[in-house]
Amino acid sequence: MAEDLATWGKQDSLAKAANASDSNQNDIFCPFVYIDIWACFVNMSPMNIFEPKKNREHNILEAATRVFTRYGVKRTTMNDIAEEAGIVRQTLYNVFKNKDEVLCATIRWFCDTSLAAAEDDIAKTDKLEDQLDILFHNFVVTAYEMIEQSPDADDVINGFNALGKEELEHAKARFCEAFETLLAPHSAALKANGYEVAAMADYVTTAAKGVKTQARDKAHLLASLDTLKKTVLQAAAA
16 A cells, blocks of 8 residues: 555656646747747748847838839838838838838938948058049949939939938038048148148039039049049149
């Protein structure tokens, strides 16, 4: 009898231990089940739920650039942007309140990308002539090529409304600062020829922007930029 009770006691302990183990496994597994269910519900992979905010914004802005250049800002809807980005509309609204915010962020992102590319290439050369070509390419030529390929890209490049144009003015100021940084080492030569660095940088930025909007075609654009570059080089000549 005692042996039976001992055997029963061991079996009962083992059963409780097994049940506890199952319970612990369920406690660990259940959250991931819920994650999988939610991921399926919003049509995303489980990892995308924890996607860093910066990466999510970049994905949205890349998608917005594509649909803005494809349809124009006016015809593009927030739903179009969400579908292009592969997210649900609510996720888009969690990041940007409306289309105007998306447009301004897209212009800002385009400016950031262009300046970063320019800075990387400028660091590889110490010739002012080459550095000017690099800034002109990123500030003017790339934008012109976008409009040439898709006329609706003009909404992003030249602004669609007051908010967009205001953001473009900020972008222009940043490129002006880049030109000023470029010309700073030549300040003595510029001053000797009657120019100030800040004034020359502002002139170059304004003239380059005007060339972009007034050029008849790409050949005319490049020829005008070359003339502007020669003007700067002459002004900076010792």
